[in-house]
Structure formats: structure tokens, C-alpha cells
Amino acid sequence: MGCARDIVEHVGVPRFYFSNFPLGHSAGKPFDAASQHQTVREALALVDQANTARTTAVSTQKWSNDDRWEQDFWNVSQLSPQQLKKLKAEHEQVRQTAANIKSNG
């Protein structure tokens, strides 16, 4: 179950429950038991209901009545050259940190 439909379908999985929510909410909306209940139960239903690989079920839930949140994630048009430069420096640091962890075991 997850929130990045194009990635998961590009990879190819047996069964996928898709929620059009911001990344980080694969199992439902925060502090919303009804949302999480529906998300998890509909995802579980795929175990019995799917008949073929690449079966995707789509949640009927909406994150918000305002869809502008979809414009924000990693949107280059919203970033200045200075912000991009800073992000590049941060990513290089991240790569080095990850390499250090792997090499240290």
C-alpha cells in the first residue's frame, strides 16, 4: 500500500492499494482512525480479491478538497537557484553519510 502510483506501477507488483495522499501517509491520514481503518481494510481485501499481477485498487479518499498540495513536492518551479544550490550541497552530504555508514558496517 502506498502513495506513489506511477513508481509502484512502473516497478510492477502483484497487488497495490493506492492512496492519493502526500508521501508519508501510506496507511491513511494522521490522527484519523476512520481514514486509517478504510485504508488498511481495503488494502487487505486485495489479498483475496486480486486475480492477476499488477492489480491496483484506488482509495476513494481525498487528502483535501483543495488539490494544490500536489504542486509542492520536489517542484523545481517553486525553488530559487540558491535553494537548489543548497539542496545539492545537502544531497552530497547525504551521499557521503550513507557511504560512511555502509563502509563502517
Added chain:
Amino acid sequence: MIDYIPRSHTYYAAQGYAPYQWATFADVPFQRPPGLLKDLRLALLTTAAPVVADAGAQGPGAAYNAAAKFFEVFTQTLHPRPDLRISHIGYDRTHCQAQDSNTWLPIPQLEAAARDGLIGELAEQLIGIPTNRSQRTTQEKDAPAALTACRKLGAQAALLVPT
């Protein structure tokens, strides 16, 4: 709906990086489970990470934290409730405050589903999967290790809740 593949390509290209080549499989396996879910043991798989000592902020609102990444498949009992975080993942930090771990680790909902008879049984341990950008490592090391963990738990079905 966000198209994350082109969005990520543009984002990283703007920083001078080559586009990431996502794994893709022409043949996707499909296996019918050995019964209905209500009679099966289900394992929960997560990409959330244990808290790493002295690795900086890993809680709600934490910036991306590569020091919190893990590189080995692990298992952990469901009780006491595991404290697993997502600071090592590039989630949507504008619209996800990461304050409710149930949005990435739905243990209460899965336990409720088991109590209600939708799941035969929830495996007593969850399985943690590394988020390794190396496709070879994921396919040749982490996926086999996750499968071994599922079999050791006697799981007959698995639910992956990635972030």
C-alpha cells in the same frame, strides 16, 4: 495525482544529477495465497527505521537524516509497540509532519482487523526493509533476507507498507 518519476527527474536534474533509473519488471509474479486471508498469518513489512543513537533528529519535523538509514533486514516484535521512524526517507515534509506513526506503521489497524476476523493472525514480528538505492543489493540481498524472515515467521501473506 503526482507523477513522481518525472517530478523526481526534474528535481535532481536541476541539481546536476542524472535521472534515477527505477527498477521495472516485465514479468510480475502473482501467487494465490493458500487460502482466504481470514485463515492466514500475515506479516507486516515496513521501511521505517529504528531510532539510531547519536544520529541527530529523527522525530516529527526532522530534516532528511541519512545517518538514520539502516542497511540490513531486521525483525522486531509488535509488543511493546516498536518506535520506528521515517526521517531517513524522502517523504513529503511539507504535508506530512510525521507525528502519527500509524500512517506508516499501521499495527493498531492490523490488530483490529485480526480481532475482527479479517486476518487469521498477524505475525508476532514485523520485518524492516532497507531503502537501498542499489537495485542489485535490494534484489540479491535484501529481498531474499525479507523472504527468509517471512518464512521463519510462518507467514503465508505479506503486507508491505513502504514510505
